[in-house]
Amino acid sequence: MFDSVLIANRGEIAVRVIRTLRTLGIRSIAVFSDADAGARHVREADTAVRIGPAPAAESYLSAERLLDAAARTGAQAVHPGYGFLAENAAFARACAEAGLVFIGPPADAIELMGDKIRAKETVRTAGVPVVPGSSGSGLDNAQLAAAAREIGMPVLLKPSAGGGGKGMRLVREEALLAEEIAAARREARSSFGDDTLLVERWIDRPRHIEIQVLADGHGTVLHLGERECSLQRRHQKIIEEAPSVLLDEATRAAMGEAAVQAARSCGYRGAGTVEFIVPGKDPSAYYFMEMNTRLQVEHPVTELVTGLDLVEWQLRIAAGEHLPYAQDDITLTGHAVEARLCAEDPARDFLPTGGTVHSLHEVDGDGVRTDSGLTEGGEVGSRYDPMLAKVIAYGPDRASALRRLRAALADTVTLGVTTNAGFLRRLLAHPDVVSGELDTGLVEREAAGLVEAGVPDEVYAAAAAVRQAALAPAVDAAGWRDPFAAPSGFRLGGRPAPVRHWLRVPGHDPVAREVLPGGPEDTAEVTPDHVRITLDGLVHTFHRSGDWLGRDGDAWQVADHDPVAAALRGAAGAHGADTLAAPMPGTVTVVKVAVGDEVTAGQSLLVVEAMKMEHVISAPHAGTVTELDVTVGSTVAMDQVLAVIAPVDSGDGAGDTDGTDGVDGADGEVAS
Template identity: 75%
Template sequence: MFSTVLVANRGEIAVRVIRTLRELGIRSVAVFSDADADARHVREADTAVRIGPAAAAESYLSVERLLDAAKRTGAEAVHPGYGFLAENAAFAQACTDAGLAFIGPPASAISLMGDKIRAKETVKAAGVPVVPGSSGSGLTDAELVAAASEIGMPVLLKPSAGGGGKGMRLVRDEAVLAEEIAAARREARSSFGDDTLLVERWVDRPRHIEIQVLADAHGNVVHLGERECSLQRRHQKVIEEAPSVLLDEKTRAAMGAAAVDAARSCGYVGAGTVEFIVPGGDPSSYYFMEMNTRLQVEHPVTELITGLDLVELQLRVASGEALPVTQDDIRLTGHAIEARVCAEDPARGFLPSGGTVLALSEPSGGAVRTDSGLTAGVPVGSTYDPMLSKVIVHGPDRATALRLLRGALADTVILGVQTNAGFLRRLLAHPDVVSGDLDTGLVERDLSGLLPDGVPLEVYATAALLAQGPRALPGPAPLTPARPGGWVDPFGAANGWRLGGTPAWTFHHFRLPGQEPVEVRTRPLGGDTEVLVSDPAGADSASPAIEARGPGQGPGTPARGRIVSRTSDTVTIELDGVTHRFSHATSPEGTWLGRDGDSWHVQLHDAVAANLSGAGRGGAETLAAPMPGTVTVVKVAVGDKVTAGQSLLVVEAMKMEHVISAPHAGTVTELDVSPGTTVAMDQVLAVVTPDEEESA
């Protein structure tokens, strides 16, 4: 076994690999970019080496710098994690050439299975059924269009060199095929350095089921059962579970055997995953999609139902040992489910978010496991993948596991960064998810029902009570010197006191990302405080969502509340006789609240400041960045005439592209960015003034 292993990755997977290395008594070496200098994986490793600036191309994707770090620290092996160079054949070969053990398959297997076109041809020859699609590599745009026409709409565009849903495009309308091909090529080039595409038939209401395989250098290959990965957004998984409720023992054995055949066909060694697309109405008709030549994000659910440590097995195989288990030894016990907690906003189309982790509480112990790369005080930027952590549970049956995971997500608090934790809880309670009637389109199809109706009144009320700080009783302040030769006006006390009248309201303004500011008024009332939440338009009545959630709150009726207790990370308030307890943190930027797995980023907002995401420049429409990121494409210039829906710019963040389109026909009268510009969320990118006839 190795004595020192370099982990060529970051975030939660680096932390997870380091954990097994520590348990085996192996010295761990972390690498980090300037953006990750204070990251958790850096703190937990035995040794850490800086490998470059924040840009992945100059750090985590630099083969030369990674090999140099291995040499400087005396590492004998490299674990690539997943993402970055994990499925890069050139990196695997470079490690071997440098005398390092690559903890993964040989470069030849990575190269073969990393090319989806060659992979399909190889496994097809081994008798594994494949999805109908284009054939041949290096197809031009015109050839892809022709192949799509032959297959018939809808089709799926896929990067040949990548995985994880990056660059994948579902196209139902042939008229937009050319534009979608161009966008898919850009994303593929950005994510994998290779813009080769293939096109496949799209199977409506499919299920995504994958088989975990293990192979050693002695010719032994086993599978560890399947994982159901059908709950996805943007072709990327959000919930995974094992085993699948769709498969019976006969189908499970057949798919497992097909996965083993696929692994043997490419001379595979190590841990890998064979992915299948399965028609929900006919599970026996499964098709090979691709093979991921690395550890998968969702590997913990397999670990929990088999009792095996896949990272340990990777290490043993890479050191030359034979697999310690045979197929007959594999037993699947209970049910495990994993939820991916990501820095993203489901209400805004799952666009990436960012910020600094102000407070953090993650569940663990017993039936709950959290794999995380987070620490409080560390910023989450737009440079890398949005996944922050994974919450995994194991129960005796699926119903128990679902309940445990919903509870674990409720105990997950990541404040300061918008996450999908609340969305995941609602998804796990969806009737089709509870019944096991899944498919890869469920999230997009039912998204509106999975989003919160609104922000409860008690959230804004608590924010206002915290924002007002310690409150003196109403009345004039004592006459005290402010500075030598000057005095404080006793009637200048900001506590709402009025001479001979009802105390005045103090106004607070809060704004959630991407929404209009909400006004909250407070005023003293005996030993309590009256709180009145207005709707985003500023009216003196609660919005329908707030009214529905606020006990006893009719339009224009203040609530009566007070802070009951407060610690460094929690606050308890009483509002109209109902007690609410929040996890919270405060910062110079404002007050941040989280409750029951949902994170509401309620921050102090200047009511006078312009709302950058809406109209307001003399009838013109300001186009704002929907997420923090980098402008990669600018298709227009000031003075250009544009049509409604025309693509104007492309913003990329965390390997995700978002196209900014013209809201109406008009003229570009302002353009504040160029390719390469880094932008903040809601930053103005351009202004489109409508045509006269349009505005009239």
């Protein structure tokens, strides 16, 4: 076994690998960019090495810097985690050439399965059923469009070199093929440096089921059962579980054997995942989609139902050990469900968020495990993937696991950074999820009903109570409090006057909340960490940190609002609906217009990328570009002005807005 292992990754997966290394008595070596100097994985590792500035291309994606870090620290092996260079064959070869053990499959297997076109042909030859689609590499745009028309709409565009699900596009209308092919190529090129695409038949209402495999270097290949990954948003997995309620023992065995054959066909070694698309009405008609030649984000659910530590077995296999199991030794006990906690705002169409984690509470124990890269006081930026943590629950049956996970999400606190925890908790309570009637489109169909439509009244009441408590006069050293400084609302010969607090939650209109001295808000229990208020006989308890309030996984930043200052800004000529602002912090990757250009309503003007997601910024109405404050490569903050579109000056309403906010929301996040 190794004495020291360098982890060529960051965030929650780096912390997860460190945990197993510590258990095995192996020295852990973390790497970090300037953006991660104070990150949790850096603090928890035995040794940490700076590898460059914040951009991933100059740090986590730099094989040269990673290998230099390994040499400087005396590492014997490299664990790539997932993402970044985990499925990069050139990096695996470079590790071998540097005398390092790459804790993953052989470079040839990565290369073969990383090319989805070659992978499909290889496993088809091995007798594994594959999804109908285009054949041949290097198809140009016209050939891809022709293949799509031949297959029949709808189709799925996929990067051939892709991993982690980036760049996938579902196209239902033939007229949109050219635009979607161009967007898919752009995202593939940005993510993988290779814009080769393939096209596959889209199966409506499918289920996404994957099989975990383990293969040693001595000819043993096992499968560890399946994971159900059908709950996805924009093709990105958000909930995973093991086992699947869809499969019976015969289908599980057949799919497991197909996964084993797929692994054998490429000479696999280590932990890997074979992914299948399965028609919900006919589980026996499963199709190979791709093989992920790395550890998966959702690996903990397999660990909990099999009792195996997959990171440990990655290490043991890489060190040359034999798997001591036969297939019959692998049993699945109980049920496990995982939720991916991401820095995104469901109320703003899941746009990426960020900020400082002012207050943090993560659940661990009693059937719940949290894999996290978060720390209180840590910064969540826009440079890297939005996934912050994974909350995993285990129970003797599915109902128990779901119940424990819902409770754990309700008890998870990340004040300072808006997350999807509340959305996930409501999703897990949806009747179709509870019954196991899943498909990959369920979340998209039901998302609107799972997002809080507005800010609950009790949130403003609690925020007003916080403001009211802050008005109370301090007690001096002698223990005396000035009664005339208290906001009592005293008036001669009349009822007490209420105190008005103007409050605003980003994305919502300002609200005036009046606090009557002696009323519910004025008598609320307010501490630095909590607010407890009673309204209409109901007690509402919130976690609190500064302007942030949270409960049941949801959080709100309730700021003070000055209506006079806002009115003065408006009188000074605020642009209002003519202004295009950044919907989230990120980087401008495409600029399609210049000052003076005339644009039409809905025309794509810019593309902003954040946390590996692309967002198209469109014209809110027809008009002329009068300001353009960014260029390609500009780093922008949330709500920063990008451009101003002066409306068409006519009497026919051509300059009216269409009611949108100018954000198309198109992104390329897909299931890995």
